[in-house]
Amino acid sequence: MRPADLLETLKIVWQASPRHTLTYAATSLLSSALPAANLYVGKLLLDEVARAAQNAGTPGNVTYQALLTLLAFQVGLTVLGSLLSTFQSTSQQLLGDSLQHGVSRRILDKAAGMSVESFENADTYDKLQQAYREVGTRPLGVALQLIGLIGAVVTLVSVGALIARLGFWVLPLVLLASLPGVWVSNRFGVENYRMLRWQTHDARVQNYLGSLLTSDTLVKEVRLFGFEPYLLSRWREYYLGFRKQLEDIVRRRAVWGFGASLLSALLIGLASALILRRAAAGQISVGDFSVFILGIAQVQGTVSGFLNGLSGIYQNLLYMRNLFGFLELPDRDLDAGETWTGSIETIEFQDVGFRYPLTDRDVLNGVNFTVTRGQALALVGENGAGKTTIVKLLTRLFEPTSGRILLNGLDATRFSPRSVQREMSIIFQDFGQYQMTVQDNVAIAEVERLEDVTGVETAIERAGAGYVDTLPEGLDTRLGRLFQGGRQLSGGQWQRLALARLYFRDASVLVFDEPTAALDARAEFETMEALRAEARERITFLISHRFSTVRLADYIIVLDGGVVTESGSHAELLARNGKYAALYNLQASGYASEPPTPARAHPA
Numbered sequence: 001m002r003p004a005d006l007l008e009t010l011k012i013v014w015q016a017s018p019r020h021t022l023t024y025a026a027t028s029l030l031s032s033a034l035p036a037a038n039l040y041v042g043k044l045l046l047d048e049v050a051r052a053a054q055n056a057g058t059p060g061n062v063t064y065q066a067l068l069t070l071l072a073f074q075v076g077l078t079v080l081g082s083l084l085s086t087f088q089s090t091s092q093q094l095l096g097d098s099l100q101h102g103v104s105r106r107i108l109d110k111a112a113g114m115s116v117e118s119f120e121n122a123d124t125y126d127k128l129q130q131a132y133r134e135v136g137t138r139p140l141g142v143a144l145q146l147i148g149l150i151g152a153v154v155t156l157v158s159v160g161a162l163i164a165r166l167g168f169w170v171l172p173l174v175l176l177a178s179l180p181g182v183w184v185s186n187r188f189g190v191e192n193y194r195m196l197r198w199q200t201h202d203a204r205v206q207n208y209l210g211s212l213l214t215s216d217t218l219v220k221e222v223r224l225f226g227f228e229p230y231l232l233s234r235w236r237e238y239y240l241g242f243r244k245q246l247e248d249i250v251r252r253r254a255v256w257g258f259g260a261s262l263l264s265a266l267l268i269g270l271a272s273a274l275i276l277r278r279a280a281a282g283q284i285s286v287g288d289f290s291v292f293i294l295g296i297a298q299v300q301g302t303v304s305g306f307l308n309g310l311s312g313i314y315q316n317l318l319y320m321r322n323l324f325g326f327l328e329l330p331d332r333d334l335d336a337g338e339t340w341t342g343s344i345e346t347i348e349f350q351d352v353g354f355r356y357p358l359t360d361r362d363v364l365n366g367v368n369f370t371v372t373r374g375q376a377l378a379l380v381g382e383n384g385a386g387k388t389t390i391v392k393l394l395t396r397l398f399e400p401t402s403g404r405i406l407l408n409g410l411d412a413t414r415f416s417p418r419s420v421q422r423e424m425s426i427i428f429q430d431f432g433q434y435q436m437t438v439q440d441n442v443a444i445a446e447v448e449r450l451e452d453v454t455g456v457e458t459a460i461e462r463a464g465a466g467y468v469d470t471l472p473e474g475l476d477t478r479l480g481r482l483f484q485g486g487r488q489l490s491g492g493q494w495q496r497l498a499l500a501r502l503y504f505r506d507a508s509v510l511v512f513d514e515p516t517a518a519l520d521a522r523a524e525f526e527t528m529e530a531l532r533a534e535a536r537e538r539i540t541f542l543i544s545h546r547f548s549t550v551r552l553a554d555y556i557i558v559l560d561g562g563v564v565t566e567s568g569s570h571a572e573l574l575a576r577n578g579k580y581a582a583l584y585n586l587q588a589s590g591y592a593s594e595p596p597t598p599a600r601a602h603p604a
């Protein structure tokens with residue numbers, strides 16, 4: 001924990017809303033002085049009543065008027081108390097809201113500027129997720145607890161001063177009596193926290209198992225394979241493990257808690273005996289005795305609040321460190337560098353190599369190729385060969401770890417990634433299915449033209465997504481089933497929409513990463529026809545496992561383990577009779593060969 005984090009947290013709270021911070025702090029501190037004022041007025045009132053009872057029949061000593069005045073003070077304090085707590089809770093709610101908005105905004109701003117690389121780093125991603133998940137409670141918690149601590153000091157000093165008047169040993173005894181309980185709650189609080197931390201991993205697994213049983217997308221598979229009982233029993237095993245630990249901690253806590261309350265009762269008993277001795281000697285009044293009795297509970301509550309506040313601040317600051325750690329991560333400025341203007345005519349990979357951060361294996365090695373406007377280049381290779389990684393480098397989501405990429409003969413690193421990306425459009429293998437309208441799903445590729453209905457219609461036509469016309473509200477139909485009224489599409493329909501998104505952006509480089517995986521045969525054929533038409537004026541990259549698609553490319557690169565093993569046109573590669581020809585023939589034979597003879601003939 002760093003003291004600087006505390007200051008930084010308070011700064012964030014203050015900046016979120018100076019007015020509500022001030023109101024909350026002022027009303028809290030004023031409220032903290034009220035218990036002592038209440039005790040004191042109550043004491044005066046009791047003393048006066050006792051005096052009146054003593055002097056019954058002796059007129060003129062204690063007037064009804066005087067008692068009423070004291071009562072008015074007491075009522076005044078109660079009214080002031082509720083007024084202060086009204087202001088306090090209003091300002092707390094509004095401050096909490098401003099703070100949540102302010103911190104979420106910072107996190108989202110940061111996330112929006114983070115590179116794809118950071119998202120693929122598990123540590124950074126965990127930090128982001130945790131920061132975002134707990135944003136609502138932690139910063140406010142620190143501020144409230146800190147103000148609570150100062151308030152507790154005010155209460156302790158003021159109530160303590162009243163109690164101290166009863167004899168110098170009374171206050172130390174009362175304070176001492178509140179310690180055993182606090183010690184037990186603190187000790188087990190820490191144990192509880194540790195237990196939860198140990199359980200974090202298992203709790204995540206248990207949560208995951210639960211999510212498998214409640215997921216709408218997985219329900220089909222779970223039902224069909226019928227592994228619900230298996231999931232449930234594993235889920236329950238984790239629960240039983242947690243339960244055992246919990247029982248142990250709860251039992252020990254009960255024993256220690258009982259011991260602590262005995263000890264504390266003993267100390268309070270001692271203090272009471274001492275004070276009663278003074279009462280018997282007529283040295284203290286009834287009012288003083290009430291201060292003692294009511295003050296004990298007040299002091300005990302405040303001391304435990306104080307210590308709990310301290311450990312709460314400590315825990316919340318651990319979270320804040322995570323948040324600050326995340327916010328301090330280096331940004332990748334996507335606008336740094338010269339601005340690329342005009343279309344991309346050639347792309348050249350020169351000896352490009354790449355290794356993912358925090359790994360020890362090159363996934364690309366010495367990759368060379370050149371592609372010019374009007375050409376379609378296909379990347380072929382088995383799973384994990386490095387095809388998608390080439391696309392990530394090409395689109396500047398990652399930078400090569402060796403070699404360089406030239407655009408129109410110029411080193412790509414000279415130009416800002418954002419300006420280069422503007423010249424590119426892509427359909428990813430795991431394209432987005434945005435739970436928005438059809439129009440938004442397409443036009444989001446170029447937000448400056450969100451309202452461009454004609455552009456969207458053209459893109460939809462080019463992508464063969466004509467089914468959109470049959471949707472109840474056309475382009476304004478909301479898609480997906482996350483929100484009410486959303487229309488769910490089939491996998492292929494979503495993919496065509498993603499294709500429309502690609503076409504909507506007027507780019508000089510088009511990248512198709514498995515663009516037809518979910519399409520039916522006719523749609524695949526139409527898509528490839530459209531793609532060929534588009535390819536004439538652009539540079540097209542194509543990744544596909546379907547050789548019917550790949551063979552249409554002008555130039556094919558075969559990757560194996562991150563290395564280019566073959567390249568050339570479809571005909572050249574077939575003639576070479578290497579890996580490409582082998583893979584191609586393997587797939588072609590799947591279509592050409594005779595269907596296997598049925599094992600069991602149907603009865604005639």
Ligand SMILES: Nc1ncnc2c1ncn2[C@@H]1O[C@H](COP(=O)(O)OP(=O)(O)OP(=O)(O)O)[C@@H](O)[C@H]1O
Pocket residue numbers: 120356359363381382383384385386387388389390
């Ligand atoms: N974020 C990442 N961090 C570390 N390694 C990665 C990451 N993404 C991919 N890899 C590794 O890089 C290698 C190439 O992956 P890539 O996704 O480029 O393959 P691919 O040829 O596109 O495969 P597929 O046909 O299955 O889509 C694989 O060995 C993969 O495990």
